Every structure is written in structure tokens, then in C-alpha cells.
Amino acid sequence: MQVSEMVHHMAQKAKEAARGLGTLSRGVKDQIILRAAELLRERQRDILTANERDVKVAKAQAYAPAFIDRLMLSDKVFDSMTKGLQEVAALPDPVGAVTGMWVRPNGLKVGRQRIPLGVIGFIYESRPNVTLDAAALCLKSGNAVILKGGKEALHSNLALAQVVQDALAEAGAPAAAVQVIPSVAREATLELLKQDELVDLIIPRGGEGLIRFVAEHSRIPVLKHYKGVCHIFVDESADLDMAEEVCYNAKVQRPGVCNAMETMLVHEAVTPKFLPRMLGRFRQARVELRGCSRTREIDPQVIPAQEADWGAEFLDLILAVKVVPDLDAALDHIAQYSSNHTEAIITGDYDRSQRFLKEVDSSVVLVNASTRFNDGGELGLGAEIGINTSKLHAFGPMGLEELTTTKFIVYGDGQIRT
Amino acid sequence: MQVSEMVHHMAQKAKEAARGLGTLSRGVKDQIILRAAELLRERQRDILTANERDVKVAKAQAYAPAFIDRLMLSDKVFDSMTKGLQEVAALPDPVGAVTGMWVRPNGLKVGRQRIPLGVIGFIYESRPNVTLDAAALCLKSGNAVILKGGKEALHSNLALAQVVQDALAEAGAPAAAVQVIPSVAREATLELLKQDELVDLIIPRGGEGLIRFVAEHSRIPVLKHYKGVCHIFVDESADLDMAEEVCYNAKVQRPGVCNAMETMLVHEAVTPKFLPRMLGRFRQARVELRGCSRTREIDPQVIPAQEADWGAEFLDLILAVKVVPDLDAALDHIAQYSSNHTEAIITGDYDRSQRFLKEVDSSVVLVNASTRFNDGGELGLGAEIGINTSKLHAFGPMGLEELTTTKFIVYGDGQIRT
Numbered sequence: 112m113q114v115s116e117m118v119h120h121m122a123q124k125a126k127e128a129a130r131g132l133g134t135l136s137r138g139v140k141d142q143i144i145l146r147a148a149e150l151l152r153e154r155q156r157d158i159l160t161a162n163e164r165d166v167k168v169a170k171a172q173a174y175a176p177a178f179i180d181r182l183m184l185s186d187k188v189f190d191s192m193t194k195g196l197q198e199v200a201a202l203p204d205p206v207g208a209v210t211g212m213w214v215r216p217n218g219l220k221v222g223r224q225r226i227p228l229g230v231i232g233f234i235y236e237s238r239p240n241v242t243l244d245a246a247a248l249c250l251k252s253g254n255a256v257i258l259k260g261g262k263e264a265l266h267s268n269l270a271l272a273q274v275v276q277d278a279l280a281e282a283g284a285p286a287a288a289v290q291v292i293p294s295v296a297r298e299a300t301l302e303l304l305k306q307d308e309l310v311d312l313i314i315p316r317g318g319e320g321l322i323r324f325v326a327e328h329s330r331i332p333v334l335k336h337y338k339g340v341c342h343i344f345v346d347e348s349a350d351l352d353m354a355e356e357v358c359y360n361a362k363v364q365r366p367g368v369c370n371a372m373e374t375m376l377v378h379e380a381v382t383p384k385f386l387p388r389m390l391g392r393f394r395q396a397r398v399e400l401r402g403c404s405r406t407r408e409i410d411p412q413v414i415p416a417q418e419a420d421w422g423a424e425f426l427d428l429i430l431a432v433k434v435v436p437d438l439d440a441a442l443d444h445i446a447q448y449s450s451n452h453t454e455a456i457i458t459g460d461y462d463r464s465q466r467f468l469k470e471v472d473s474s475v476v477l478v479n480a481s482t483r484f485n486d487g488g489e490l491g492l493g494a495e496i497g498i499n500t501s502k503l504h505a506f507g508p509m510g511l512e513e514l515t516t517t518k519f520i521v522y523g524d525g526q527i528r529t
Numbered sequence: 530m531q532v533s534e535m536v537h538h539m540a541q542k543a544k545e546a547a548r549g550l551g552t553l554s555r556g557v558k559d560q561i562i563l564r565a566a567e568l569l570r571e572r573q574r575d576i577l578t579a580n581e582r583d584v585k586v587a588k589a590q591a592y593a594p595a596f597i598d599r600l601m602l603s604d605k606v607f608d609s610m611t612k613g614l615q616e617v618a619a620l621p622d623p624v625g626a627v628t629g630m631w632v633r634p635n636g637l638k639v640g641r642q643r644i645p646l647g648v649i650g651f652i653y654e655s656r657p658n659v660t661l662d663a664a665a666l667c668l669k670s671g672n673a674v675i676l677k678g679g680k681e682a683l684h685s686n687l688a689l690a691q692v693v694q695d696a697l698a699e700a701g702a703p704a705a706a707v708q709v710i711p712s713v714a715r716e717a718t719l720e721l722l723k724q725d726e727l728v729d730l731i732i733p734r735g736g737e738g739l740i741r742f743v744a745e746h747s748r749i750p751v752l753k754h755y756k757g758v759c760h761i762f763v764d765e766s767a768d769l770d771m772a773e774e775v776c777y778n779a780k781v782q783r784p785g786v787c788n789a790m791e792t793m794l795v796h797e798a799v800t801p802k803f804l805p806r807m808l809g810r811f812r813q814a815r816v817e818l819r820g821c822s823r824t825r826e827i828d829p830q831v832i833p834a835q836e837a838d839w840g841a842e843f844l845d846l847i848l849a850v851k852v853v854p855d856l857d858a859a860l861d862h863i864a865q866y867s868s869n870h871t872e873a874i875i876t877g878d879y880d881r882s883q884r885f886l887k888e889v890d891s892s893v894v895l896v897n898a899s900t901r902f903n904d905g906g907e908l909g910l911g912a913e914i915g916i917n918t919s920k921l922h923a924f925g926p927m928g929l930e931e932l933t934t935t936k937f938i939v940y941g942d943g944q945i946r947t
Contacts, residue, residue, distance in 0.1 A: 130864060134887055207887075213909055219898055221908050226890070228920045311920045332750055332921045353943040360945035446548060468938050469552055469625075472644070480637055480941025489946065490639050490937060491631055502646045502729045502934045503750045504922040516920045519908060520886050523898025525771040527778035528907065 114294050118302035121290050122309040125230045125255040128285035133227045133253045137204035139282055144247050146278040148196040151243070154274060155189055161270035162239065169263050181237045182264055192243050192271075195494075199247040202493040205512045206253045209520070220522040225515045227253030229311040232303050233496075234259045234325055236317035239267035245314075246275045246289045248496045252514035255288045257310070259303060261317075262295035269293060304329040314497050314509075319424075334509065336500035338424040339369030339452035341482040344441040344467070346458035347380035353479060354457040355389055360481045361455070363396045367426050369498065370453050370485040374421065374431040376441045382409055382434050390432070398428045405434035422448035438463050442470050449473055451500045453485040474500055474507030532712050536720040539708050540727040543648045543673040546703035551645045551671045555622035557700055562665050564696040566614040569661070572692060573607055579688035580657065587681050599655050600682055610661050610689075613912075617665040620911040623930045624671045627938070638940040643933045645671030647729040650721050651914075652677045652743055654735035657685035663732075664693045664707045666914045670932035673706045675728065677721060679735075680713035687711060722747040732915050732927075737842075752927065754918035756842040757787030757870035759900040762859040762885070764876035765798035771897060772875040773807050778899045779873070781814045785844050787916065788871050788903040792839060792849040794859045800827055800852050808850070816846045823852035840866035856881050860888055867891055869918045871903040892918055892925030 112120070151158070162184040169179050205225050212222030231254050233245045242258055249256035260268040268291050276286040292299045304313065307330040315325040315335050322335050343361055345354045361372035377385060386409045390400055400406075401420045402413035413432065420431040421444070435441045445454055455477040456467040464478045475485040485508060487495025492510030499505050505513035530538070569576070580602040587597050623643050630640035649672045651663045660676055667674035678686040686709050694704040710717045722731065725748040733743040733753050740753050761779055763772045779790035795803060804827045808818055818824075819838045820831035831850065838849045839862070853859045863872055873895040874885040882896045893903040903926060905913025910928030917923050923931035 130890070133890070215907070215909055219902065224886075226924075229890075332919070350943070356945055357943060364946055468642075472548070472551070472647075473936065475937040475939060477939040477941060480939055480944040481946050483946035484637065484939060484941075484944065485937075489633070490939075491633055501750070504934075506644075506934045507937050516922075516924045518891065519893040519903075519925050521893060521895040521898055521902060521908070523895060523902075525768070525775060526898040526902065527774055528782055528899050528901035 114296050114298045115302040117294070118292060118299050119306065121257055121287075121292065122230065122303070122306040124287035125257050125290060126309045128287040129227065129229045129255040131285055132250070132255055132288050133206065135253065135284060139284065140204065140251055140253075141200040143275070143278045143282045143284060144196050144200040144250060146281060147243070147247070147275045148193050150274045150277055151189065151193055151196070151271075154270070158267070158270045158274075159184060161266040164266045165264055174263070178237060182239065182267070184239060184267060188240055192240050195240075195244055196247050199251050199494060202251065202511055204251065205515045210517060217526050218524065219526050222520045223517040224520050225512070226518050228514060228516055230255045230257065230309060231514070232257050232259070232306075232310045232313045232331065234300060234303070234313065234315045234317075234321070235261065236321060237261040237264055239264045239271055241316065242268045242271045242291070243275070244494075245496060246272060248494060248511060248514060250275070250288060252511045254514055257290050257292065257303060259292045259300055265293070265295055300325070301328055304331060307331045316497050332503070334497065334499040334501065334504060336369065336450070336452060336498050338450050339371070339485075340373050340422055340424050340448060340450040341370060341453040341455075342374045342376055342445050342449060343372050343455045343457060343482060344376040344435075344438070344445070345378060345381065345385060346438065346456060346460060346463055347378040348460040348463065349381065349457040350459055351381065351385050354385065355392065357455070357457055357479070357481050358389060359392055359396070361483055362393065362398060362430050363428070364483060366428050368483075369424075370482050371426070372430070372482050373423060373425055374433065374448070376433050376435050376444060378441075379405070379434050379436050382406075386410065386432075393430060396428065398430050400430055400432060402432040403434055406432045424450070438466060442467070445471055452498070453477070453482040455480060455482050474498065532714050532716045533720040535712070536710060536717050537724065539675055539705075539710065540648065540721070540724040542705035543675050543708060544727045546705040547645065547647045547673040549703055550668070550673055550706055551624065553671065553702060557702065558622065558669055558671075559618040561693070561696045561700045561702060562614050562618040562668060564699060565661070565665070565693045566611050566618075568692045568695055569607070569611055569614070569689075572688070576685070576688045576692075577602060579684040582684045583657075583682055592681070596655060600657065600685070602657060602685060606658055610658050613658075613662055614665050617669050617912060620669065620929055622669065623933045628935060635944050636942065637944050640938050641935040642938050643930070644936050646932060646934055648673045648675065648727060649932070650675050650677070650724075650728045650731045650749065652718060652721070652731065652733045652735075652739070653679065654739060655679040655682055657682045657689055659734065660686045660689045660709070661693070662912075663914060664690060666912060666929060666932060668693070668706060670929045672932055675708050675710065675721060677710045677718055683711070683713055718743070719746055722749060725749045734915050750921070752915065752917040752919065752922060754787065754868070754870055754916050756868050757789070757903075758791050758840055758842050758866060758868040759788060759871040759873075760792045760794055760863050760867060761790050761873045761875060761900060762794040762853075762856070762863070763796060763799060763803060764856065764874060764878060764881055765796040766878040766881070767799065767875040768877060769799065769803050772803065773810065775873070775875055775897070775899050776807060777810055777814070779901055780811065780816060780848050781846070782901060784846050787842075788900050789844070790848065790900050791841060791843055792851065792866070794851050794853050794862060796859075797823070797852050797854050804828060804850075811848060814846065816848050818848055818850055820850040821852055824850045842868070856884060860885070863889055870916070871895070871900040873898060873900050892916065
């Protein structure tokens with residue numbers, strides 16, 4: 112069978128499976144997820160053998176050590192995968208919840224009820240543990256999922272998905288609810304992106320290159336973010352100790368992630384007091400500083416920022432720093448350069464906190480807290496399958512509820528339209 | 530300036546306008562909409578002159594009388610446009626509402642707040658009154674809108690939009706919040722559909738041909754329905770008087786719309802009692818009946834249904850009729866042929882009502898009521914800009930809330946991530 116034919120056939124099976132999944136009770140879904148956690152332990156040796164096969168090829172092809180590290184399934188990763196499955200089982204089931212119901216003048220009772228989206232295509236890069244995360248979140252929210260992982264992790268992904276498929280089959284549920292595309296061909300991804308009659312949503316997770324490729328070729332709606340260019344504005348009324356701790360955390364705690372700060376904006380009134388100590392602390396943490404001319408007046412060691420540094424996602428210990436005359440200038444800078452991902456203000460001023468919350472058009476807007484909190488778990492969504500910076504469907508981190516939609520249910524007693 | 534350059538420039542102006550619109554108070558937005566209603570009256574003569582120009586050309590080109598009727602702005606249409614604007618002004622403003630707020634263990638207060646989507650591209654066919662409907666709904670929900678109407682209504686649409694633009698300018702709001710593309714070239718539509726960096730959502734309204742064209746060429750998310758193939762299942766436990774009234778209403782009251790019934794499914798146990806009287810009544814209303822073999826056993830005058838009749842959107846006084854052995858067969862038929870738009874069951878049985886509500890995967894599912902109620906106004910959304918049968922963002926009729934999204938707002942006091 113050709114790759115394209117195979118992918119189309121998988122999408123058909125997923126659509127059939129989705130019809131049954133939408134009506135599974137929470138009890139059955141949790142039982143499947145917890146059984147998968149047990150099987151994961153029982154089969155650890157087999158899964159490690161599959162993983163070693165992937166790792167061996169990656170080493171032979173001289174991939175970078177950091178890449179191989181992400182690919183390798185250690186005992187620690189098994190612990191975290193098991194815990195991940197148990198946590199998803201413990202989360203409330205969004206499906207079936209009626210989010211509101213009202214009565215019309217003619218007596219019709221109209222409500223909105225949560226239902227699964229249907230079939231989700233999930234396209235990701237190297238970490239094989241994402242296979243189980245995504246499978247569990249889709250299953251718990253009643254969706255069938257077609258997984259297309261990185262080509263280097265294929266055997267690991269197939270072995271991990273088998274665990275969920277067997278748990279599904281044991282419970283009498285359709286194993287096609289979770290499928291891994293058993294091909295490394297790019298053609299397979301392209302074919303998946305064409306199945307707009309069968310697949311309801313595509314979620315890509317990985318580098319900007321992967322995500323742009325998916326968005327450009329998909330006929331199916333894609334929820335995604337290209338990058339996180341997160342700003343913190345330190346206002347003149349900020350508690351400067353707080354500003355220092357929050358900015359340091361946002362840049363240094365984990366610089367390689369999308370919710371790390373990339374540009375710090377500082378109100379000109381506090382530059383003499385704030386910038387020397389803040390920049391000194393960043394320098395101690397080996398952060399490369401690229402600043403505007405006014406930043407460099409205070410600290411001439413700062414590298415002159417180029418236009419391309421504003422709006423850059425460094426994903427590294429690099430920070431752009433700009434002095435601004437007031438909140439309006441900070442808001443203008445953010446409107447021009449932000450990626451609509453996460454922005455924060457550090458302020459003691461009530462009106463400015465409210466203006467910032469209102470006027471910044473980003474998926475998460477914070478007052479006096481680190482940008483690193485843009486994460487489904489940290490915000491209280493339980494878990495997250497990704498972050499979306501387009502406005503449609505779910506702006507920001509997506510948890511279980513964001514993997515559902517609502518339909519209208521109507522209870523009548525013979526009403527007709529006149 | 531070339532058409533493509535002009536459309537791109539309009540999209541840029543819309544994006545700039547959107548930034549200010551999102552923070553306008555309800556009072557100002559309502560004032561603009563009510564002022565537009567006044568200006569509409571004051572300029573009725575000028576608008577009629579523009580409309581007569583369109584109508585004259587359409588008549589010269591020998592368009593069908595029904596088409597010219599839709600194009601023509603009568604006194605009645607002016608009344609209805611005025612009333613439409615006043616009704617939108619009276620609706621609550623969704624923007625700014627916090628739909629929930631919770632406290633995290635670290636003290637962070639996390640909430641979701643409604644915000645406008647940004648810039649909406651609205652593409653529609655002949656009725657010029659839709660121009661004002663769409664402009665008012667987008668403005669009230671804080672969105673900028675770019676309108677591309679039917680080529681036959683261009684002068685009417687420009688004159689109507691001018692009314693809103695002047696009301697915007699009088700209030701000091703950006704007139705670019707509402708723009709009509711002043712070109713009839715298909716190239717203009719294609720260019721609009723490419724503005725994925727500037728336009729957040731496309732809503733097409735019109736025939737299936739227009740909608741497929743838009744969906745196939747858009748790089749921007751499209752909320753749409755291709756067609757409404759609505760089913761009613763008359764269960765064996767149905768109150769047959771109620772079933773007759775509801776089915777008659779769903780087919781005959783306005784057969785040319787997307788929420789009219791196209792297929793009636795009848796439980797075999799009630800066919801002898803129900804079908805003769807129901808089919809007789811349809812025949813009196815000149816409904817052409819196309820039935821399965823079992824329907825024809827009861828009434829041999831019924832035309833044999835072809836495979837293409839199941840799943841057909843007749844938009845006319847034509848009905849497909851099928852006898853089914855039980856609820857499962859009805860659910861299977863609906864799963865295979867429905868357009869996920871609207872389905873209803875007529876039943877007196879509690880369990881079957883619950884199964885139907887749970888298992889039917891359509892945007893509106895009704896018990897003992899006419900499919901004709903799938904309409905934003907009828908369901909209590911206040912007004913509607915369209916119906917969406919894809920699952921993302923808003924499944925079903927879209928009112929003001931569905932023209933917004935939510936962002937996360939976070940109140941902290943110095944929290945950092947550890």
C-alpha cells in the first residue's frame with residue numbers, strides 16, 4: 112500500500128473510532144489510561160529495546176548529544192511518563208458537561224454541552240514521551256488521535272502507542288483511537304494535512320520550521336504558536352526587588368523555552384537605580400545583553416542592539432534591553448514586536464496594571480509575575496497539549512477543555528417556528 | 530494602485546483600527562451604532578439612488594426576479610436595517626467580561642477575559658442589508674471588518690458602509706473599522722484570503738459554491754457551513770400529532786433555508802398510522818416526496834428515492850423519506866448523511882431522547898422541536914453572523930460572544946517559577 116493511501120485509511124479508521132469514543136464514560140476512559148500506565152511498566156524492557164534501536168541509528172548519524180538525550184528513554188523518563196498518565200486519569204472529564212442552559216420565551220430549553228472535537232492530528236519532533244502525553248489527553252477528552260512523531264523516534268513511538276492500543280482493546284474500545292503513522296516519509300505528513308473531511312484539528316509541536324511547514328500545507332485548522340517573544344515592562348512604580356527577581360526568573364530559570372523573557376523594557380525613571388544591579392546579575396548568570404543606546408549610557412559593556420534583536424526569540428541566555436519613556440511607549444513596542452504569547456508588567460500603580468491587562472493583545476498577560484507561568488499546568492488547566500497564539504478556538508495554553516467544543520442541545524415539547 | 534496592493538493596504542488599516550476598537554467602551558460603541566441608524570434614515574434618498582444604479586444594471590443583465598428582489602432596498606428593508614442596528618446596540622457587550630477566575634496554590638489569581646478576535650473578513654452575496662448587519666455585529670464585538678459583498682450590490686454596499694464610517698468618525702473612532710472592498714474583481718477576494726498576518730477570521734455567507742471557493746483559497750481560518758442536510762426522526766413513541774406539526778413546520782414554513790428538514794426518518798412501528806396523514810399533508814403543500822421502498826409500500830405515489838437523495842440539500846419543497854427499524858438505524862443514517870448542522874427527534878421515550886442528544890454529532894440537536902430553531906436569534910444569542918459546522922471555535926450559530934476569544938489575565942505579587 113502506498114504511504115498516501117495508508118494515511119487516508121488511518122484517518123478513516125480514526126473517524127470511525129471517534130464516533131464510539133465520544134460516548135465512553137469517564138470511568139472507562141480512566142481505566143484505559145491507568146491500564147496503559149501498568150502496561151508501560153510491564154513492557155519497559157521491550158520499549159527500551161525499541162528505543163535503543165532508535166538511539167543507535169541517531170548516534171551512527173552523529174546527531175548532537177542534546178538531541179540524543181531527548182530521544183533516550185531513561186528510568187526517569189519512564190517515571191515521568193507513568194506519573195503523566197496517572198495525572199491525566201485524575202483530571203475531570205470535560206465531555207458531557209453542560210456549560211449553560213436557558214429558557215426561551217416559547218418554552219424551549221437551550222443548553223450548550225461539551226463534546227470532543229473528533230479526530231486530532233498531532234505532529235511533533237524528537238521526544239518519544241510526548242506520544243503518551245498526547246495520546247492520554249486526546250483519549251481523556253474523547254478524541255481519536257493520529258500521531259506523527261520525529262523520524263528518529265519511530266520505533267520508540269510505535270512501542271509506546273502499542274501500550275495504549277492494548278489497553279483500549281482490553282476495555283473493548285477501538286484501538287484505532289490512538290494510531291502512530293508507521294512511516295518517516297514527509298509524504299505521510301503531507302497526506303495527513305489533506306484529510307480535511309476526516310480530521311478536525313492539527314496540533315504541531317516543535318521548532319518554528321516544523322510549525323511553518325504544517326501551517327503552510329494544511330487544509331485542516333491548525334492550532335499553534337510559531338514563537339514566544341515575551342516582554343516584561345518594569346514600570347517606574349515597580350518594587351525594584353520584585354522586578355529583579357521576576358526578570359531574573361523569566362530569563363534565566365529555563366532560557367530555552369517559549370515563555371522565557373526575550374526583551375526587558377525599563378521605564379526611564381528607574382534606569383539609574385534598577386539597570387546597574389539587574390544587568391550585573393544577568394552578567395553573573397552569563398546572559399549576553401543587547402541594549403538600546405540609553406541602556407548603553409548606563410552600562411557601556413552592553414552590546415548595541417540591532418533592529419533584528421527586537422522581536423527575536425533567542426531561546427538562549429541572550430536578552431534585549433530597552434529604556435522607554437512611559438507605559439505608552441512600552442505598549443507600542445509590545446504591539447509592534449510581540450508574538451502575542453506572554454507579556455508582563457511589574458508595577459505598583461493600579462491604573463497602569465489595568466491598562467496593561469486591557470491593552471496587551473497576548474494570550475497570557477501578567478501583573479507582577481514571571482512570564483514562565485504561561486503553561487497549562489501552572490495556570491490550573493491540569494495539563495497542556497500545546498499553546499495557541501492564533502485567536503481562534505483557544506487563545507493560549509490548551510488543556511482538556513480546549514480539546515473539546517460545544518454543541519447546542521434543545522429540549523422542547525412540540526415548538527414550531529412561526 | 531493595483532487591486533492586490535489596495536486590499537493589502539486595507540487589511541493594514543483594519544489591523545491598526547482594531548487596536549483601538551478593542552478598548553472602546555460599550556457606551557461609545559452603542560452610540561456609534563445608534564448614530565448609524567439615524568444617518569441611515571437621513572441618507573435614505575442617496576442610498577436608494579446608489580441601489581437603483583445596482584438594480585438597473587442587474588435588470589439590464591437579465592438577472593432572475595428573485596435575485597433582483599433580494600438586491601432591492603425597499604422601505605421595508607430600511608425599517609428592518611434600522612431595527613437591526615437598534616437591536617445590536619441593545620445587546621450586552623461581550624468584550625471585557627471575565628468568564629472565570631481562580632486562585633493557584635502560589636497565590637496567583639488566574640482569569641479568562643473576553644477580547645475581540647481582531648480583524649474579520651466577511652464575504653457575502655447579494656443582499657446589501659447584510660452589510661449593516663455584519664458591520665454592527667463586528668463593531669459591537671470590538672472587531673474591525675473588511676466587507677466583500679456581491680459584485681451586483683457594490684454601490685449599495687459602499688453607500689451603506691459610509692453611514693457607519695461617518696458615525697465612527699463623528700465619535701473619533703477609526704473609520705477603517707468598517708471597510709468595503711471597492712472592487713468587483715475575484716482577485717480582490719483572493720488577496721483578502723492571503724492576509725493571514727493581518728486578518729484573524731474569514732466568514733463567508735452565501736451559496737455552497739462561494740463557500741467552497743473561500744475555504745479552498747484561504748490561508749486564514751474560515752468559519753462556515755457548506756450546507757444543512759437536516760433530519761427529523763419520528764420515533765415509535767412519538768406523539769404523532771406533535772410529529773406532524775413539527776415535521777410540517779420544518780419542511781414547509783421556509784423550505785429555502787439551511788435549517789429546513791431535508792430527510793424525514795420514520796420508525797417502522799408508526800408508519801401505518803403516521804405516514805398516510807403526514808404524506809397527504811405534505812402533498813397538499815405541494816412537497817415532492819422521494820421515499821425508500823417501504824415508504825412506497827404505504828404510498829405508491831411517492832417517487833423512488835435515489836442514493837443521491839440521501840444527503841441532498843434540496844432547499845426546496847422536496848423531501849426524502851425513509852422508514853427505519855429502530856433508533857440505531859436512524860443514528861447510523863444520520864452519522865452517514867448528515868451535514869452536522871441540525872437534527873431532531875420526536876419521541877415520548879426518555880432514554881431515546883437522551884441517546885439522541887448524546888450521540889448525534891450536530892451543532893444543534895433538538896428533542897420535540899422543529900429544526901428551524903437553529904438560528905442565533907431563536908436560540909437566544911441575540912443575533913447571528915452565521916452558522917459554523919466545523920468543530921473549531923464555535924460549533925453552530927455564532928452571535929456576539931462567538932466573535933470574541935478569551936485571553937488569560939494573571940494577578941500576582943512577585944511570583945516566580947521554581
